[in-house]
Amino acid sequence: MTKKNIIDFQRMAAEGEKITWLTGYDYLTAKLQEKAGVDMILVGDSLGMVCLGYDTTFPVTMDDCIRHCQAVRRGAPNTFIVGDMPYMSYQVSDEQAVANAGRFVKESLVDAVKLEGGGAAMVSRAKAINEAGILVIGHIGLTPQFMGQMGGYKAQGKSAGAALKLVNQAKALEEAGSCMILVEGVPAAVGKAITERAKIPILGIGAGSYTHGQLIIYADMVGMYDNFVPKFVKKYADVGAIMVQAFKDYVDEVHQGSFPIDEKHTYLMKEEDEKEFL
Ligand code: KIV
Ligand code: NA
Numbered sequence: 001m002t003k004k005n006i007i008d009f010q011r012m013a014a015e016g017e018k019i020t021w022l023t024g025y026d027y028l029t030a031k032l033q034e035k036a037g038v039d040m041i042l043v044g045d046s047l048g049m050v051c052l053g054y055d056t057t058f059p060v061t062m063d064d065c066i067r068h069c070q071a072v073r074r075g076a077p078n079t080f081i082v083g084d085m086p087y088m089s090y091q092v093s094d095e096q097a098v099a100n101a102g103r104f105v106k107e108s109l110v111d112a113v114k115l116e117g118g119g120a121a122m123v124s125r126a127k128a129i130n131e132a133g134i135l136v137i138g139h140i141g142l143t144p145q146f147m148g149q150m151g152g153y154k155a156q157g158k159s160a161g162a163a164l165k166l167v168n169q170a171k172a173l174e175e176a177g178s179c180m181i182l183v184e185g186v187p188a189a190v191g192k193a194i195t196e197r198a199k200i201p202i203l204g205i206g207a208g209s210y211t212h213g214q215l216i217i218y219a220d221m222v223g224m225y226d227n228f229v230p231k232f233v234k235k236y237a238d239v240g241a242i243m244v245q246a247f248k249d250y251v252d253e254v255h256q257g258s259f260p261i262d263e264k265h266t267y268l269m270k271e272e273d274e275k276e277f278l
Contacts (some may be wrong), residue, residue, distance in 0.1 A: 001034070001037060001078055002078065003077075003078040003079060003080060004039055004040075004079075004080050005080065005111070006112075006135060006179050006180075009039075009040075009080075009179075009180065009201045009212075009213075010200070010201060012039075012201070012212070012213075013200075013201040013202075013212040013213075018212065018213050018214065019039050019040065019201060019203060019212055019213025019214075020037075020038050020039045020040070020213060020214065021038070021039060021040040021041070021042060021203055021213055021214065021215040021216075022038050022040075022041060022042070022215070022216060022217075022218045022221075023041070023042045023043070023044040023046060023050075023215070023216075023217045023218050023219070024041040024042070024043065024072050024075075024076070024218055025043060025044075025047045025050060025051050025068045025071075025072065026051070026068065026071050026072065026075070027071040027072070027074050027075040028075065029072075029075070029218060030071070030072040030073075030074075030075030030076040030079070031075040031076065033075075033076060033079070033218070034075065034076035034077075034078060034079045038079065039079070039080060039213070040079065040080045040081070040082060040213075041072055041076055041079050041080070041081050041082070042081075042082045042084060042114065042215060043065060043068050043069045043072050043081065043082065043083055043084060043110070044084045044217065045057040045060045045065065045084045045085075045086045045087070045144075045145075046084075046144075046217055047060065047064065047065070047068050048060040048064070048086075049225070049227070050217070050219045050224075050225055051068070052064065056144070056147060057086065057087060057144050057145060058087050058145070060086040060087065061086060062086060062089050062100055062103060064086070065083060065084060065085075065086050065089075065104070066083075066103060066104065066107050066108050069081065069083045069104060069107075069108035069109075069110050070107070070108045070109075073108055073109050073110070080111045080112070081109075081110045081111050081112075082110060082111065082112045082113065082114050082137060083104035083108060083110035083112070083113045083114070084113070084114050085097070085100060085101065085104075085113055085114065085115045085116075087145050090115050090125050091121075094124055094125055094127075094128035095128075097115070097125040097128055097129055098128050098129055098132045098134075101113045101129045101132065101134045101136070102132065102134065104134075105134055111135060112134070112135035112136065112137050112179060112180075113129065113134060113135070113136055113137070114136070114137040114138075114139050114182065115129075115136065115137075115138065115139065116139045116140075116143040116144070116145045116146065117139070117140070117143055117145070117146065118138060118140040118166070118168075118169025118170065118172065118173055119169070122138070122173070123172045123173060123175075123176045124176070126138055126173055126176040126177060126178050127176040127177055130176065130177030130178070130179075131177070135179040136177070136178055136179060137178060137179060137180045137181065137182060137203075138169075138170070138173035138174075138178040138180075138181040138182070139181070139182040139184065140166055140169050140170060140173070140181065140182075140183055140184070141156045141157060141166060141183045141184040141185050141186040141190075141207065142154065142155060142156050142184040142185025142186070142206070143184065153185075153228075153230070154185070155185045155186060155187070155206070156184075156185055156186055157186040157187060157190040158186075158187060163186070163187070163189070163190045163193065166183070166186060166190055166194065167190070167193050167194055167197060170183070170194045170197070170198060170202070171197065171198075174198060174199060174200050178200065179200060179201075180200055180201045180202070180203060181194070181198070181200065181201075181202050181203070182203045182204070182205065182215060183202060183203070183204050183205075183207040183211065184204070184205045184206055184207065185205070185206045185207070185230070185232070186206070186207050186208075187208070188207070188208025188209065188210065189208070190207065190208075191204045191207030191208040191210050191211050192208060192210035194207075194211075195210050195211050195212060196210075201213065203215050205217075205232065206230060206231070206232030216233065216234070217233070220233040220235070221233060221234060221235060221236050221237075222235075222236060222237045222238075222239040222240075223235050223237055223238040223239050223240045223241065224239055224240045224243075225240075226240065
């Protein structure tokens with residue numbers, strides 16, 4: 001599979017070929033995702049919960065994100081990788097946003113960065129990052145870095161006024177030079193309205209089926225992360241249960257002495273060497 005770029009994604013959106021996007025955080029998983037033919041991998045700041053065990057994304061640092069992006073890049077050299085800008089890596093100023101977006105590109109060779117929010121300051125950040133030559137993806141709707149203001153992880157854009165505000169934010173981010181926009185946790189009608197008005201690919205997570213593509217947190221869809229599972233997650237496999245069973249079987253076999261007992265899993269000496277040695 002050859003690596004897709006932004007021109008491919010524009011063509012896919014124009015032709016109605018859906019874009020597939022999963023989060024990924026480590027070498028092994030990225031390798032499997034590339035093998036499966038996933039179009040894009042997001043190294044989300046959700047790594048704070050999925051990999052580091054935090055309750056929110058707030059503690060995640062630039063160094064955390066870059067380390068994980070590097071691992072994902074090694075696992076998926078032919079996949080479009082997006083680095084997620086962590087809390088306080090872009091909020092303060094356009095200058096900091098550009099410098100940190102630049103770190104993602106220089107240190108982990110991501111193809112694009114993503115940032116949350118559709119207000120005037122974030123439109124300005126998107127413009128500045130784009131002007132530095134870096135592909136930037138906007139993220140609006142349910143934006144976890146605004147958790148305090150949202151009063152928790154709740155669907156957004158449910159009233160006519162709130163929906164219109166999201167449509168306008170998407171337009172502003174597009175005009176600022178965003179290469180794509182991710183819309184999260186909104187009614188399907190809002191995902192549709194934003195997609196119909198857009199000239200750039202619109203990706204959705206919990207935004208209905210009308211968007212140009214779909215994103216999902218991989219650990220949710222394979223049944224590995226069960227602390228909290230949002231309404232929009234479809235569980236495609238129960239890998240967590242399979243792993244727990246494998247760990248239990250191993251524990252039991254070691255306790256019983258039935259592993260390692262077979263020659264298949266044991267190094268053996270040549271008979272004459274063993275005689276001499278023993
Ligand atoms: O961090 C992340 O994984 C994300 C997606 C859930 C949208 O931003
Ligand atoms: Na994120």
